[in-house]
Amino acid sequence: MNKYDAIVIGAGNGGLTASTALAQKGLNVLLLERHNIPGGCATSFCRGRFEFEIALHQLSGLGTPEMPGPLRMDLDSLGVIQDLEFVEISDLYSVQNPDGFHIALKPDKEQILDELNNAFPHEKEAIDAFFDLVYKYANDMIGAFIFRDPEASREKYPNLYTYAFKPAQSVIDDFFTDPLLKAVLSVYWGYLGVSTDQMAFAYLAMILFQYIEFKPFHVKGGSQALSNTILNKFLSHGGTVRFNCGASRILTEGDTVQGVVTHQGDVVESDYIVSNVSPIVTYGQLIGEEQIPEKTITEVKSRQLSTSAFTMFVGFDCEPDDIGIHESTNFLMVNTDMTIRNHDRMRRLEIDDELMVLSCYDVSDPEFSPEGTCQANIVTLKYGEPWLRLPPQQYLDVKYRCAEKMLQRVQAIYPDIRTHIEEIEVGTPLTHMRYLGHPLGAIYGFEQQTKDSLFFQPGRYTPIKGLYFAGCWTGDGGFEPTLRSGMSAARSIAKQIENKSA
Amino acid sequence: MKKGIWEDFDGYDGIKEKIKASRIAAGKHSFELEFADQYIKRLHPDRLTLKVADIIQETPTTKTFRLVSAANDLPPFQAGQYLSLFIEVEGIRTSRPYSISSQPNQIGYYDITVKQVANGLVSNFLLNHVSIGDSLTVSGPQGNFYFNPLVHDENMICIAGGSGITPFMSMIREIVDRGLSRTLTLFYGNRYANDIIFHEQLTHISDHFDRIHYIPVIEKASEDYQGQCGLITVDLIKKVAGASEKSATFFLCGPQGMYDFCLPQIEQLGVPPRKIRKELYGPPLDICKDPGWPKEIEQNRLFSVSVKDGQTISAPATTPLLVSLEKGGVVPPSICRSGECSMCRIKILSGKVFQPAGTPVRKSDHQYGYVHSCVSYPLEDLEILL
Numbered sequence: 001m002n003k004y005d006a007i008v009i010g011a012g013n014g015g016l017t018a019s020t021a022l023a024q025k026g027l028n029v030l031l032l033e034r035h036n037i038p039g040g041c042a043t044s045f046c047r048g049r050f051e052f053e054i055a056l057h058q059l060s061g062l063g064t065p066e067m068p069g070p071l072r073m074d075l076d077s078l079g080v081i082q083d084l085e086f087v088e089i090s091d092l093y094s095v096q097n098p099d100g101f102h103i104a105l106k107p108d109k110e111q112i113l114d115e116l117n118n119a120f121p122h123e124k125e126a127i128d129a130f131f132d133l134v135y136k137y138a139n140d141m142i143g144a145f146i147f148r149d150p151e152a153s154r155e156k157y158p159n160l161y162t163y164a165f166k167p168a169q170s171v172i173d174d175f176f177t178d179p180l181l182k183a184v185l186s187v188y189w190g191y192l193g194v195s196t197d198q199m200a201f202a203y204l205a206m207i208l209f210q211y212i213e214f215k216p217f218h219v220k221g222g223s224q225a226l227s228n229t230i231l232n233k234f235l236s237h238g239g240t241v242r243f244n245c246g247a248s249r250i251l252t253e254g255d256t257v258q259g260v261v262t263h264q265g266d267v268v269e270s271d272y273i274v275s276n277v278s279p280i281v282t283y284g285q286l287i288g289e290e291q292i293p294e295k296t297i298t299e300v301k302s303r304q305l306s307t308s309a310f311t312m313f314v315g316f317d318c319e320p321d322d323i324g325i326h327e328s329t330n331f332l333m334v335n336t337d338m339t340i341r342n343h344d345r346m347r348r349l350e351i352d353d354e355l356m357v358l359s360c361y362d363v364s365d366p367e368f369s370p371e372g373t374c375q376a377n378i379v380t381l382k383y384g385e386p387w388l389r390l391p392p393q394q395y396l397d398v399k400y401r402c403a404e405k406m407l408q409r410v411q412a413i414y415p416d417i418r419t420h421i422e423e424i425e426v427g428t429p430l431t432h433m434r435y436l437g438h439p440l441g442a443i444y445g446f447e448q449q450t451k452d453s454l455f456f457q458p459g460r461y462t463p464i465k466g467l468y469f470a471g472c473w474t475g476d477g478g479f480e481p482t483l484r485s486g487m488s489a490a491r492s493i494a495k496q497i498e499n500k501s502a
Numbered sequence: 503m504k505k506g507i508w509e510d511f512d513g514y515d516g517i518k519e520k521i522k523a524s525r526i527a528a529g530k531h532s533f534e535l536e537f538a539d540q541y542i543k544r545l546h547p548d549r550l551t552l553k554v555a556d557i558i559q560e561t562p563t564t565k566t567f568r569l570v571s572a573a574n575d576l577p578p579f580q581a582g583q584y585l586s587l588f589i590e591v592e593g594i595r596t597s598r599p600y601s602i603s604s605q606p607n608q609i610g611y612y613d614i615t616v617k618q619v620a621n622g623l624v625s626n627f628l629l630n631h632v633s634i635g636d637s638l639t640v641s642g643p644q645g646n647f648y649f650n651p652l653v654h655d656e657n658m659i660c661i662a663g664g665s666g667i668t669p670f671m672s673m674i675r676e677i678v679d680r681g682l683s684r685t686l687t688l689f690y691g692n693r694y695a696n697d698i699i700f701h702e703q704l705t706h707i708s709d710h711f712d713r714i715h716y717i718p719v720i721e722k723a724s725e726d727y728q729g730q731c732g733l734i735t736v737d738l739i740k741k742v743a744g745a746s747e748k749s750a751t752f753f754l755c756g757p758q759g760m761y762d763f764c765l766p767q768i769e770q771l772g773v774p775p776r777k778i779r780k781e782l783y784g785p786p787l788d789i790c791k792d793p794g795w796p797k798e799i800e801q802n803r804l805f806s807v808s809v810k811d812g813q814t815i816s817a818p819a820t821t822p823l824l825v826s827l828e829k830g831g832v833v834p835p836s837i838c839r840s841g842e843c844s845m846c847r848i849k850i851l852s853g854k855v856f857q858p859a860g861t862p863v864r865k866s867d868h869q870y871g872y873v874h875s876c877v878s879y880p881l882e883d884l885e886i887l888l
Contacts, residue, residue, distance in 0.1 A: 036835060036844070036845055036847050037844070037847060037867075044864055045844075045864075046842070046844070046862035046863070046864060047646060047862075048775075048862075049862075051862075051864055051865060144507065152507045154510065160511070161510060161511050161512060162511075162512050163512075164508065164511050164512075164513075165508075165511050165512060165513035165514065165517060166512065166513060221864075221865045221866040221869070222865075222866070224864050224865075224866045224867070225865070225866035225869070227866075228866040228867065228869070228870050228872075229866070229870075232870050235887075240811075241887075243888065244834075244835055244888075298525055298528045299525065299528075301528035301529055302521075302524040302525045302527065302528035302529075303524070317774060317775065317776050384538075388537065388538055388541050392541075392544050392545050392575070392577065392578055393575075393578050393609070395545060395578060396578055396580065400651055400652065403652055404651070404652060407652060418653070420776070421652075421653045421776060422775060422776035423776075424650065424652055424653055425646075430541075430542065430545065433538060433542055434542050434545075434546050439538065440538065450513075450517055450520075451517050451520040451521050451524060452524075454508070455506055455508045456517070456521060
């Protein structure tokens with residue numbers, strides 16, 4: 001058969017949920033994936049006796065069955081929640097520096113206040129007031145947007161109107177004087193990929209609020225389990241998946257999609273296509289820029305590409321405690337500056353005083369790695385562009401030099417790690433370009449500067465009838481947004497089909 | 503269009519201006535994809551078509567094929583890595599991994615050194631039918647068997663068996679060419695003295711370079727043989743390497759029998775697993791000898807394997823499923839053919855297969871019935887999803 005109700009290009013988070021939601025509605029769906037495994041970023045690889053998690057650090061928006069977050073509701077509606085086992089991560093994060101500073105925060109507001117007030121007694125009032133604002137802001141946001149208040153106003157939601165677009169750094173500066181405390185409260189900028197002066201306060205407030213209220217989670221079996229489980233549901237609804245086969249063209253007639261040409265050269269027809277591929281590749285390569293209205297092309301080109309990442313996957317022949325790792329999520333910091341100067345650091349090839357995160361899943365899930373071992377995923381953000389300027393013959397040298405520097409940084413906090421490393425693998429921005437196919441290895445899609453974030457994101461709609469986007473390029477990056485983006489694309493298509501038949 | 507409430511938020515006007523300015527300034531940057539694609543392909547090509555520039559007869563049963571590129575530089579690699587050769591022999595499209603034996607500090611060519619294997623479909627084809635000027639299609643460099651400067655000791659103790667010498671040849675040549683500070687002690691086991699590949703070169707190098715030590719070990723030596731005889735034992739390693747094995751990383755490459763014998767010997771030295779690196783060496787020679795193999799399955803038993811939405815083939819119990827699929831004209835992608843790289847991952851929809859214990863399959867793949875077909879053996883009729 002060469003005609004489907006819908007074709008989904010790419011089995012990343014957004015492609016997986018889109019295809020499964022459509023198949024669940026009874027549509028005949030073809031899912032194309034150029035790799036031999038589903039997941040995109042949500043995957044793993046084996047080395048020796050370890051299976052390394054690629055991308056999932058702290059799953060947000062899940063909540064508990066009693067107090068479900070938006071992601072749990074979506075996964076529940078897909079029918080996969082009962083096939084997955086989630087592990088609540090016991091800490092929010094630690095922040096450590098080589099001078100011996102170490103603070104560990106729990107995902108609980110009262111405990112966070114106690115911990116911060118202990119460490120920074122001179123800022124006690126400001127700390128209380130800041131978290132008060134975070135919560136008030138979040139409540140305004142929920143009232144106005146989650147419950148879609150038709151009569152939203154500045155009087156009703158003063159914090160939303162005042163603070164949403166304010167740079168996070170300026171709010172932090174208004175509240176605090178201690179640079180270390182400011183840094184401790186801002187480290188989550190790394191999850192968004194833009195420094196605190198480029199990022200709207202809306203993000204800092206919501207990310208803190210969400211992780212505290214819905215708790216950070218991990219998945220048993222890692223993010224690959226999430227991908228495999230959703231794909232399994234897709235297959236059980238009669239969906240067709242073709243691995244090792246991407247799309248090389250999207251066929252259009254006028255301003256309407258007609259189908260795709262696959263990597264294997266065959267034509268598959270469909271009235272609906274979900275592209276889990278960047279708009280840059282979708283418009284520029286799969287369709288052809290000349291087929292797209294100039295306004296759309298200009299809009300795409302006016303957005304910056306997000307940062308990529310330099311990642312180290314390390315398997316240790318001992319338990320986390322043996323090497324001093326006591327928290328799951330650890331921000332390793334040298335410099336308390338969280339502003340735009342970080343983007344200069346991200347643009348250089350060398351690693352020196354970058355902010356890093358070290359995630360050790362075994363702290364919360366001792367079964368994650370084989371008995372008596374543990375693994376760490378260590379990341380610092382790096383733009384892809386400088387890596388493309390390297391002569392290929394120098395690539396390995398630079399990769400090892402950066403990795404060595406990263407190890408030294410980790411060693412400054414956890415001195416015994418080097419003698420326990422059993423497996424180690426390094427991923428650079430070039431690795432992300434190669435496996436994700438994202439232009440410049442941009443792990444978060446478009447950069448979330450305020451002008452391109454929140455209400456100013458591209459979204460799922462396109463000027464081509466029948467074509468929708470899913471994945472990080474529609475809006476925010478990360479697991480929760482991308483998984484949910486596929487649900488939205490599927491809803492739009494279902495609605496469109498319903499309108500047509502009505 | 504209805505006005506969004508955010509248009510009344512503090513700071514909106516400034517953002518609006520920025521958006522307007524960015525639309526005017528919209529660059530071409532984000533559409534400049536071709537360059538990045540080309541660059542990635544220079545490092546990690548899916549396929550390379552290389553020309554055989556030279557063929558060197560190493561021993562009566564072994565040849566080195568020198569492969570050059572007509573177009574670009576060859577991608578850089580790390581000594582110890584391999585190429586997968588994609589080839590059609592007797593109507594069967596298949597692949598074989600071959601370690602690169604030339605050194606990574608020069609990439610004017612890649613050498614692969616191929617030894618004759620009894621009934622070896624591809625090795626016999628290469629040795630008997632490939633000549634200078636022919637084209638061969640290979641993958642980019644692959645694999646995880648190399649010296650990692652982040653964690654490995656500069657003192658390397660290497661144990662090779664038969665054609666397992668090839669990655670070490672690359673490592674030794676690199677150390678010599680680049681004057682690296684690593685010390686490499688090579689124990690090279692062969693059944694007979696005339697099986698040794700690269701003997702003269704290795705002897706010459708170890709005579710001239712203090713950091714390279716070469717100890718050929720002959721299992722079935724003639725009575726007048728002067729060198730080391732027997733197997734590579736813990737005593738031999740201790741005698742040659744002295745106290746240095748305490749601060750060494752071990753690298754092994756050879757057939758399963760060598761691992762079965764040598765690994766326990768090395769463990770006796772008290773070497774922790776993190777200091778032992780073992781290269782892949784294909785599927786087990788005889789799967790029936792695997793301790794987990796179900797004895798009740800008759801060796802020549804044939805099963806039918808039907809590919810969902812595809813053809814049905816017949817597959818012997820003791821042949822890797824990947825090989826049977828290829829013989830039947832079904833060609834899943836494959837690279838390492840030793841169970842590790844997961845390229846040949848398929849889903850078993852119904853029926854049972856045997857995979858040796860320790861095959862590195864992802865936990866959730868295991869849960870949902872995915873197997874690595876290069877080391878999976880049918881135990882029942884199967885339905886599979888490619």
